[in-house]
Amino acid sequence: LDLSNCSLHSVPPGLAEAAAAIVLDLTENPLTTLPNGSFLGFIHLQSLAVPLALECPGGSDAWQEVTVDGSSRLCQGQRNPCNTSVELAWPCPENSVCAPDGPGLIQCLCDSPFHGYKCLREGTFPMLVFGGILGSATVSLSLLLWGTQRRKAKTP
Numbered sequence: 001l002d003l004s005n006c007s008l009h010s011v012p013p014g015l016a017e018a019a020a021a022i023v024l025d026l027t028e029n030p031l032t033t034l035p036n037g038s039f040l041g042f043i044h045l046q047s048l049a050v051p052l053a054l055e056c057p058g059g060s061d062a063w064q065e066v067t068v069d070g071s072s073r074l075c076q077g078q079r080n081p082c083n084t085s086v087e088l089a090w091p092c093p094e095n096s097v098c099a100p101d102g103p104g105l106i107q108c109l110c111d112s113p114f115h116g117y118k119c120l121r122e123g124t125f126p127m128l129v130f131g132g133i134l135g136s137a138t139v140s141l142s143l144l145l146w147g148t149q150r151r152k153a154k155t156p
Contacts, residue, residue, distance in 0.1 A: 004028045011038045023047045027072040039102045048075040058104020095119040
């Protein structure tokens with residue numbers, strides 16, 4: 001994806017739709033910062049060129065090689081932050097596993113059959129019970145309102 005020399009003053013809001021990009025060029029733009037999370041979901045990104053004034057997203061530890069070439073900085077070979085010997089600052093909770101979510105970013109995914117907040121619930125979501133309670137509450141409230149508001153309706 002070549003966004004070089006596009007007069008970008010900030011990261012375009014639609015950039016998240018290009019999360020499948022492998023190569024991205026942002027050079028020759030008057031960018032001043034890269035907001036945190038700008039590259040959230042960019043797990044396939046292997047080569048990123050940014051203006052020299054900017055650092056590589058996630059820092060130099062998130063990339064295998066960072067080189068300076070003229071007026072640009074080239075970040076190559078995105079590292080998997082889950083495969084580092086350094087212990088993560090925010091370890092994943094029990095019953096979950098670390099997964100990369102962009103340069104220097106991680107996400108914690110629940111192991112099967114766990115789900116919910118901090119992967120503490122085991123089994124599947126009780127869809128039948130949830131749907132039954134929601135449906136019966138809706139029908140009951142509808143009948144109650146129909147019965148109490150019926151007298152206010154004008155008949156032709």
